[in-house]
Amino acid sequence: MTTSTLPTRAPLLAGDFESSYPDLVRLLTRHAGSADAARELLHDTWLRLAQAEMPPAANAPAYAYATARHLLVDQHRQRSTARAAEATAAQPMATDADTIPRAAAHRQALATVERALAALPLRTREIYLQHRLLDTTQAELAAAHGVSLATVEREVARAAATVQRALAPRQGQPEGALPSARRRGLGALLGLGALLGSGGLLWRLWQEQVPHWQVAWRTLRGQQARHTLPDGSRVTLDAQTILELSFYGARRYGVLHGGAAFFDVARDTARPFALDCGTLRVTVLGTRFAVERQAGQVRVEVEHGRVRVERMDASPGALGGVVELDVGDSLLVDTTDAGAPLPAPQRTAATAPWREGRLGFDRATLAEIAERLSRYHPRTLEVDPRVAGWRVTAEVRIGLADEWLRHVLPRALKVRVVDTAAGLRIGPRR
Known part of the structure; x- marks a missing residue:
């Protein structure tokens, strides 16, 4: 792993992580089963830590190792839960007269829960379901999602309250009633413990809402x-x-x-x-x-x-x-x-020509062209507002973007490109 492949906003010093990388691979190989799996786990670890709200200030390699272990445990837990849920879903269901109405009620309740969860932000929904269905601890979720423990607690409480409101009419409560703190656990909701315990429905909910x-x-x-x-x-x-x-x-x-x-x-x-x-x-x-x-x-x-x-x-x-x-x-x-x-x-003449090292512009504004070329140009590109809306049709080789800006563009439009302390500036030619 080299620093050029790592995110720019990283919670670990790239030098610390890179120098410890071989040792981390060796340690994690014993747990992950292979060196390739260990390297993939370390890459996921880096991405998680790169988005953390509170980056660690000391002992970065040890922190990375602990985070990687948490991710590995979470992967094993998800696979085990999937196998168990699939096995439960495959079992034949009873068909006695009492079971059929209960199954219908469970399906209706599940649809209510799914609608309520679908209305939540993606992160809130995933944190809640991973916590309730996979028994992932809040500390593990904070590390996995790159947020603080307090944020995870708020997300769990928010989702629980949403589910409770949705199920309130089925529980004989006024619609919109807020649950008490004692009743915010999913398993404590009236009737929902049985809902999640009915194997096929749990498997369906897990398939729809919990990422593998x-x-x-x-x-x-x-x-x-x-x-x-x-x-x-x-x-x-x-x-x-x-x-x-x-x-x-x-x-x-x-x-x-x-x-x-x-x-x-x-x-x-x-x-x-x-x-x-x-x-x-x-x-x-x-x-x-x-x-x-x-x-x-x-x-x-x-x-x-x-x-x-x-x-x-x-x-x-x-x-x-x-x-x-x-x-x-x-x-x-x-x-x-x-x-x-x-x-x-x-x-279109070509799909994603940037894969071949070229860019095509069809009556694009100078502002759009500068923003697109800035992904490759080593210096900041700035466009004077007076010419930002001027349009150009051109094909630019990505490797020759600087030459195109300095020599070709001024011939096509009445602009000049000058060096500044910050980078290049495109302005009107006087």
Whole structure:
């Protein structure tokens, strides 16, 4: 592991972590079963610690080892719970007259719980279910999610109160009533202990709400990265990209926070792959496509298969809220225009050309071009507001971006590029 592959905001000094890396691999190999598994565990550990709210100030290698052990224990616990739940779900169910009404009531209660949980933020929901269904301690959850213990406690209490409100009508309480502190535990809710104890329903809830595998990747300026996912899918990340992925028993889900990524998704009709980009959702079963998120815009390009694009902020049933893309289609969406109909797809000459070291701009503004090139350029790019809206159509080789800015751009537009203390500034030519 080198410092160039590590996140920029790390809670451990890169030198401390790197110097102790061989020893950490050796120690964890005995627990993880192989050196490769130990290295993957250390990489996940670094990503977790890189997002911690309160980074450790001393004995960084020991802290990293302890965190890695916690992650490994959590992985073993999840696998054991999955096997036990699957075995329970496979058992034949009784069909006596008393059991059938109870099963129907359980299904209705489960639907109520699922709706309540779906309305919660993703982190709140995952912390709550991991704590209640997998018996993960709050301290382990704080380390795994990179938050403080107090934050975990608040998230658990918030989710418990939400579930209690949803089930209140079934418990003979006024709707909207707040639970007392004694009744905030999921197992203490009237009727819900039996609900979660009925194997098939527990397995379904676990499949829908508890992630089996999670990862967060972040690339640096000028860096691209390729990764293989547990289902055989592959993803290529462009420079300065932040991507989170979570795999569940019944779905595959990701969030692109910024940057660009190319996905080669393994086909799985039972587990669709959905990627959220702000208010836009891209859904596929198995295909190759690219997504780029930049400055209030999202671009989707399809190289193979079909892709469904949906505005999550559109009114139910609104026209233009969903578009399907075929091979060679691209879609550019302004996500700042809330609820607006999606534009018609356009044809694209190449999908994610940045993989081949080039960028194409079609009547892009200088501000957009500067922001895109800044992912690779070693210096800060600044654009004078007087020329920021000027538009350019061009193809730029990423490795020659500096030469293009200094020599080609001034010939195409009446601009000049000058060196400043901070970097390069593009301004009007006098």
